[in-house]
Amino acid sequence: CWPLKTLDAVLNWSLPSDNNDWGPLVRPLVGRGINTTRAGPQCQHLGGAPYETWQRNEVPKTLYCHDMKGGYLDDRFVNGSGQHDAFRFSRWSGIDTFVYFSHSLVTIPPLGWINAGHTHGVPVLGTIITEGAVGHDIWERLLSNEDSIEMFCNNLVLICVQYNFxxxxxxxxxxxxxxxxxxxxxxxRLLKSMLNELKPGSTLLWYDSVILPTGQLQWQNKLNDRNKLFFDACDGIFLNYVWNDNDLIESKYNAGNRPFDVYVGIDVFGRGCLGNGGFNTCVAVEAARKLKLSVALFAPGWVHEKQSPDDPFIARELKFWRLISNYLYLSGPSTLPLSTSFCQGYGLAVYRDGLVISQKPWYNLSRQNYQPTDLTGYEGCDSPPVCLLHSIRDAFEGGGCLIVTSCSNQPQITRYVISVHNSVVLDGASNY
Structure with a gap:
């Protein structure tokens, strides 16, 4: 899986040959229940307060924008790799949209990410980006010719259809x-119209960048009259990161009846962002949620990039998501039967029907199974206790399994969220 780096590559794009076509390997986007609940205390004691539920269109959304070292690392291989500790993500229940980001002109999401997202009912978007003098030249050439504009839009949509993102x-x-x-x-407007026609249900988001009427690159950090026409033409706007509370208030006002389509940009690396990112990302998320605005988390792979022997990925990843979990709205599947081995798409061995069929380490997000709604920890991770732990010491299918343990000597429940036929099941109780 690779991006398209030049305008000519996009304009001259054609359907790949059968030998180079991984499009048929993409899983369809499964349905999600119409109901959602806020994340709450994990492994709640029996008799605790019931979980409040809403319909998904009544609550703000969470977008995950994956940017890591230019993209297309071990995740680019259609059949996976042997790098079992490559970056992965499995907390899909609190995510509404996933964006795969790189600095190439057209970023096509790799197969593994599309399949992992689609398995959990999460739409996966690519990226169209232009930057600097090269970007200026691309648009100067493109916008001078209506036929080129139409061909560019048409091929962007065909690429989206071919690879089913x-x-x-x-x-x-x-x-x-x-x-x-x-x-x-x-x-x-043309791109959005063509997406609607050939890829119904697709999404086009605008990043807060160039402004009307001057065409200058001036990040507004809010929705205002300089970028609202782009917002109106799209399904939402991803705000730049250097906002303040007044910017968010103004954005919500200008959004009218579309406040959930305003995605407040939050840079996990902390560049100009409230709270300075990292484990303080929750500060910025809280500010957005106070106004019931959606959030766009940029580069949460920070937890992997900044790991060290004394501060490993699994500990950092659990800590990060624990800190923001209270601001997420959790969704689950909408159809039965549901089956899962809880494999996260990696392992030290490959299992089938409980037996080892390969002792080689592996990584392949296409093989990720449905993951729990509740916050899951990792076996061997020195962190505050959780009652659901992912383990790669054993498996029934794939590379891992789920350990259910007790955080206390009281009966406890862990949650699952399944919406079927307009009803929602929230609590699965077990005395363990």
Missing amino acids: DGYLLNIENHIGQKEIFKLLSFV
Whole structure:
């Protein structure tokens, strides 16, 4: 799996040959229940307060934007790799949209990420990005020719259809000439229209970047009259990270009846962001949620990139998501039967029917099974106790299994969220 790096590569794109086509390997996007619940205390004691539920269209959303070292690392291999400790993500129940990000012109999400997201009912988007002088030249050439605009849009949609991902994040990080800026707006409208026609249910998001009417690259850090026409032409806006409370209040007002389509950008690396990112990312998430706005988490792979022998990935990952879990809305599947081995798409061996069939380490997100709604820890991770632990010491299918343990001597429950035929099942109780 690779991106398309040049305008000519996009304009000249054609359907791949059968030998190079991984499109048929993409799983369809499964349905999600219409109901959701806030994350709460894990392994709650029996007799605790019941969980409150809402319909998904009544609550703000969470977008996960994956940016790691330029992208296309071990995740680029259609059949996986032997690097079992490559970056992975499994906490899909609290995520509404996943974006695969790179700095290439057209980022096509790798197969493994599409399949992992689709397995959990999460749409997976690619990215269209232009930057600097090269980006300016791309748009100057493209917007000067209506036939090129139409071909560009058409091929972007065909790529989306061929590889069965669910739309794009559009990020214009360069100046657009004042004479061309409204042509860019027309391009956005055309792309959205063609996506709706050929890929119903797809999503097009606008990144807070160039402005009307000047075409200057001026991040607004809010929704206002300089970027609202782009917002109106798309399914939402991803705000730049250097916002304050007043910016969010103004954004919510300007969004009118679409406040959940405003995604408050939060850089987990902390560049200009409230709380300075990292394990303080929860500070920025809380600020957005106070106004009932959606959030866009940029580069949560920070937990993997900044690990060390004394601060390993699994401990950092659990700590990060524990800190923001109270601000997430959890969704589950909408159809039965549901089966899972809890494999996360990696392991030290490959198991089938409980037997080892290969003793080689492996990594393949396409083989990730459905993951629990509740916050899951890791066996051997020195952290506050949780009653669900992922283990790779044993498995029934794939590379891992789930250990259910007790955090106290009282009867406890752990949750699952399944919505079937307009009803929601929230609690599965077990005395353990």
